[in-house]
Amino acid sequence: MSICKELSRRTLQTFDTTSHAMRSLASKSLAVAALLAAFNVAVSAQQPAAAATAQATPPPPAAPRNVPIPKPVERTLPNGLRVVVVERSNMPLVSAALMIRNGGEVDPPQLAGLADMTASLLTKGTQTRTAPQIAEAIEALGGSIESGARWDASTASVGVMSSRIPNAVEILADVVRRPTFKDEEIERLRAQYLDDLTVALGQPGSIARYVASRVVFGDAPYGHPLSGTPESIARIKRDDIVRMHATYYRPDNAILVIGGDIAAADAFKTAERFFADWQKPTAPLPAASAKATATAASAQQRVVVIDKPDAGQAAVLVARTGIRRTDPEFFRGIVANSVLSGYSGRLNQEIRIKRGLSYGARSALETRRDTGPFTAEAQTKNESGAVVAGLLLGELSRLASGELPETELTPRKAVLIGGFARNLETASGLVAQVANLALYGLSFDEINSYINNVQSITAKDVQGFAGSRLAAGAANVIIVGDAKKFLPELQKQYKNVEVIPVTELDLNIAQLRKTK
């Protein structure tokens, strides 16, 4: 719950609960030479042919400067724990993240939210510390500790002043290795999850994203809400949590990333001190999970309206399958998405800048271990819900079939590269980027090659990707809002509109409607 007093011109990027992957994409690396070639093209395109006075046109850029890119180093402990360290010393801060290579995708179908609850409970009590003692210990250092599950991973992380890092890693090791999962804490957390869900299910935006997952992935693992449903959260038992922890939380299924103002040798020493005696179980690791993405679910395009008569605004979302993180077309995908998304991306150009229909429109290509979702979304007054849906889909089609001039493509690549570089400026951003590469088994060289990889994408690559991997024909439409204000218009465009009153919404099943 937050009061954000400042009113910003840009849409605040608080929309996504889903896009860890996107967040780390907008991450780091600086090999600015290549960047600058792009910059010059972009700006000269702006300048009037005949400059009137020095004052009337922008002065051109100076020569660009290079900087070194932080280079991660790694070591695997005898128990199988992979330790990665990346140094950056502009501020006396260090972040450390312990990542388990499984998250919400291993939730049993009836127990949606189990991985997230398990991870959240790590900080709620260990063999030697109660929940308040854990909070007290880390906060007394001026630091913080967080834990939770995402898709494909469960993470616990700390951030502290560099002088306090050994203490912080000791606490981190304690919560990951020795949680007690007391009944009292489980019940307290269950009540909080249910309250949080009540709040989330009151917002058109979050309802639309829950519905989109079900529509795109059906009953497959990525289909359920990461933090569960009111029904599944009520079903989770302590035994389920203990089993989840015993199965997946083991050194040979974990990655520790330490980044910031710390020497690599000290970081490795700290890692060994608190993790070397973490025993690897004799049982083999569970086999890689079954496909997290349903193939059947995407066959039929659905148009789903969740009728919420008291909604002050409609949330409009277009969703379909995207790609996995290791797809060879990854860079084509993120450049294609950048043409659509961002402040001056096509979606915001058409919906906000040209038509004033929303405070912000955006898309996300969320890449995971298995195929993740592609979503495009905007919130608008209820009356314009159908129009905005049409505009979102229209831009998806236009990307595949229309023109994409260099003067448009080049700046959209610069947006990606600049965002990547800015995210490397903070210890936590650096750690998030490195951890994500490690999680998906990608080379750290990708940090260095990121700029070249982006620059090498052509307009044809983008159009090809949009046509074959993001085709609008396979995209589903979801609108959550006051249906009477947009339904007649929507029904003119689609024959197969499913209207589900919010009171009859069931997120546990692909059909989405409560069965009576």
Add this chain to the structure above:
Amino acid sequence: MLRSTRRVLQLSGVAFVVAVLLAVGVLVPRGARAQTKVPRLDYRERTLANGLRVLSAVDKSSPTVAIQVWYKVGSKDDPEGRSGFAHLFEHIMFKSTKNMKSEMMDRLTEDVGGMNNAFTADDVTVYFEVVPSNYLETLLWAEADRLASLNVDDANYKSERDVVKEEFRERVLAPPYGKLFYLLEQKSFSKHPYRRPGIGSIEDLDAASTEDVRAFHSTFYRPDNATLVVVGDFDQKQLDAWVDKYFAPIPKPNRPLPRVSVKEPERTGEMRFVEFGQNVPLPAVAFTFLAPPKASEDSDALRIAESILSSGESSRLYRSLVYEQQVAQSASAGADLREDLSLFSFLGILASGKKPDDLERALMAEIKKMQDAPVTAAELEKAKNQIITNQLRERETNNGKALALGDAAVLLGDPNRANTDIERLSKVTAADVQRVMRKYLTDTNRLVIYYLPESLRPAKPAEEKSGQTSKHERGARVEAGGGK
């Protein structure tokens, strides 16, 4: 204002167990505890003949530069009947100028791998860009251009006004507690223009014209009402020359600058309101207390109190209300420091099955504890450590450093306050915290809002729509909330 993190009403709480402190003590022997310092911001300050103040700090750790222009005009300066105007105007500053087409600022930033944004707060409006450092001159030209001239055409204006109306819907109408935040400020001030909502209202936005835009620009957008802040990778001499070239020719008008002089009267008795919303998953209870201006000596102690009450899961409110009593789903306190006068506020969202009165009593008990006994030495040290760490995080980037300098210069009158802030905080004692809690968190200075779902609105009186309830009407509310 810059400290949006502080205004954020987060989960929080506190509490202390001796064993915990001992455990911490074992981990971090006192003697070995080297206090981490926030690196000093070595800035340079100059003022041009036209009144423009320029602050700059060189930092070559990344090849980027942050450029900010702070204008001393905020939502409190909205013209009468035009609530939301300063913010709408901020959006218009990205439209055309004498030498730039609409959205050209995006071409000069986003298109070259940089970013731009702006925010409107109660007391200031701030525009900022982060770009590869070889674009510094380009952006100085652009900022000077929109300070010197603004062209508004009707079509652009109306379309952007529609965007702001959607922003209103997205912030106020769509989120479950949007209307509560919208009302909190309006109820908290009786005379001062802080009472007007910064986002405005649909009617006031509709009433605003392009003529208002032109008048606002010529009234407030002038060099002697602006502070330019540049932090990052640049050469100081070169910067000075560019500033002289692009900003110095902008004339200073002879007209006086209008300033808000309205004084908010002291509160003379507790005020209570019951508000109803369409989309309220769980009822909420909020208090506000009027507090002294941001530059007051008491602000530091109020910030420490905020941290002890509200920062993290070891904070007093989280520990007591959320964790132990489970009366709230979330509970927080915030020192919302403003130039003319501040608010110290509390917000709790009820846990399922609890009553607003339960939460109000629990919040009041925590306030009383802060007033009856000094906070512990460990709490005080923790709060200071947390504030130092937050400051380090804020200053990891050039943009964060520039925000710190701008805030100190424009709202505290001295950019060096960015360097002395931690030293001032470190001098705050437990007695100071207790004193300010007693001084400002009084019954007569308290405003209470219960925010309830529409379904709990009493059948009668039907015409009572978001109005003030007198103390006599409390009975109805209590009943609505589920009885005592």
